[in-house]
Amino acid sequence: MLLSHAFVPTLKETPSEAQIASHRLMLRAGLVRQTSAGIYAWLPMGLRVLRHIEQIVREEQDAIGAQELLMPTIQPAELWRESGRYDDYGKEMLRITDRHDREMLFGPTNEEMITDLMRQGAKSYRDLPQVLYHIQWKFRDEVRPRFGVMRGREFLMKDAYSFDIDYAGAVRSYRQMMLAYMRTFQRMGLKAIPMVADTGPIGGDLSHEFIILAPTGESQVYYDASFEEIDYQGGGCSHKSDEDLQRFYDLMTSQYATTDEKHNLINWEKIPADRRREGRGIEVGHIFYFGTKYSKAMGLAVAGHDGKQLIPEMGSYGIGISRLVGAIIEASHDAAGIIWPDAVAPYKASILNLRVGDAACGKICDTLYTALRGQAVYDDRDARAGEKFADADLMGLPWQIIVGPRGAANGVVELKRRVTGERLELSVDAALIRIG
RNA sequence: CGGGGCGUGGCGCAGUCUGGUUAGCGCGCGUGUUUUGGGUACACGAGGCCGCCGGUUCGAAUCCGGCCGCCCCGACCA
Numbered sequence: 001m002l003l004s005h006a007f008v009p010t011l012k013e014t015p016s017e018a019q020i021a022s023h024r025l026m027l028r029a030g031l032v033r034q035t036s037a038g039i040y041a042w043l044p045m046g047l048r049v050l051r052h053i054e055q056i057v058r059e060e061q062d063a064i065g066a067q068e069l070l071m072p073t074i075q076p077a078e079l080w081r082e083s084g085r086y087d088d089y090g091k092e093m094l095r096i097t098d099r100h101d102r103e104m105l106f107g108p109t110n111e112e113m114i115t116d117l118m119r120q121g122a123k124s125y126r127d128l129p130q131v132l133y134h135i136q137w138k139f140r141d142e143v144r145p146r147f148g149v150m151r152g153r154e155f156l157m158k159d160a161y162s163f164d165i166d167y168a169g170a171v172r173s174y175r176q177m178m179l180a181y182m183r184t185f186q187r188m189g190l191k192a193i194p195m196v197a198d199t200g201p202i203g204g205d206l207s208h209e210f211i212i213l214a215p216t217g218e219s220q221v222y223y224d225a226s227f228e229e230i231d232y233q234g235g236g237c238s239h240k241s242d243e244d245l246q247r248f249y250d251l252m253t254s255q256y257a258t259t260d261e262k263h264n265l266i267n268w269e270k271i272p273a274d275r276r277r278e279g280r281g282i283e284v285g286h287i288f289y290f291g292t293k294y295s296k297a298m299g300l301a302v303a304g305h306d307g308k309q310l311i312p313e314m315g316s317y318g319i320g321i322s323r324l325v326g327a328i329i330e331a332s333h334d335a336a337g338i339i340w341p342d343a344v345a346p347y348k349a350s351i352l353n354l355r356v357g358d359a360a361c362g363k364i365c366d367t368l369y370t371a372l373r374g375q376a377v378y379d380d381r382d383a384r385a386g387e388k389f390a391d392a393d394l395m396g397l398p399w400q401i402i403v404g405p406r407g408a409a410n411g412v413v414e415l416k417r418r419v420t421g422e423r424l425e426l427s428v429d430a431a432l433i434r435i436g
Numbered sequence: 437c438g439g440g441g442c443g444u445g446g447c448g449c450a451g452u453c454u455g456g457u458u459a460g461c462g463c464g465c466g467u468g469u470u471u472u473g474g475g476u477a478c479a480c481g482a483g484g485c486c487g488c489c490g491g492u493u494c495g496a497a498u499c500c501g502g503c504c505g506c507c508c509c510g511a512c513c514a
Binding site: 009138143151389 | 442446449464471476505506510512514
């Protein structure tokens, strides 16, 4: 992307409405613009991040055999009347009337709709288990939207739904999903901790929140540092093996991890002091098992082995995709700007031409830009070096390739790693290899 | 939904209490010169229905009434 032609409206000053770091930086780096309270337009740079996060989530969902579909944003009120939630949901639900006076709503979640689809399609135990997910915009008319994209009214969410013929199957689906979540967050460069969540009226222990750590998080959390050392991607952690799943689940649930409401000093102090971690956390995902709540209410039943009808056991599993963009920035920024983890960065590198018009600089930049094929932002603007440095740090791409007249004459560029600030003088080829 | 605050060029603000030439400042933007490795300097310039509607007044950004929008704290949530 040529910065001279790109719509990346960076701001030197912070709009007054933005209070927290991620919100300020998203506005300043030209990622989003607010259009109403809690509703944002995603500008080109921000959209790329959103897409990258979405893609990692998609790949990890697919990897455990979940199937993607896409349900509409607008839903008929009748479905929600069937589950009883039309009246229960309250003012958070955005209700809409169409021209025929039909009652509609902008979906805050999709349990009813997916249950409806499943009852149309699944007739026998042979049709189960099924895990379906979609990545779709949701709307919850929060009383008080805040923190930019982290607490918006309109938000992009991955929500998955599992259907199993019995409790054991539901538990298996639940654990597979938990594994997928840990892999997902790890791939994004995040430290995510699963914590037992309140299950509400359903009870049981099958509900976990996934919290990532950031200084400005909404709640205080405590956990055992050993969470940070686990590799979820490797072998011995297959979602297909019940033994692996059991071992994984035991590992997740045996270590201390809790929010301050459930913090227990006695158990906390059993952990060796050097492994105690505490900090602020942001919830980025939530999974829970809810049994037959919707299947029963909405008449989803399939024929069992014995020919009798059985009511499938369900679970649902959310990841706040748009929230993650803000959450990642909360967890990864400094005074100068965003520090994107490689996996979700909008581009790999910024190429800074410090002397536009200089033949040697131009030639090297062109070479770099071509070699990086769509993975770089080329700052070819006719602007001062200082402005380019400031914007590059603000945008936070993992690498900066600084091309100035001094080095260019000798075929040398400077490679800066955003996260460490470390700089190296290298040949063009060596820099490209380094970036990978 | 309770409490508080704010709406003035793209962004940040002053001016409002105490009504009165042409509504100001910094940044950004445009042109020129200058500078050339961390937002350079100078000059010139463009850009405003002072959130909206109504009222008071000879006269309203400023006073009064209503409405709308946005932010912050709390209760609530992916």
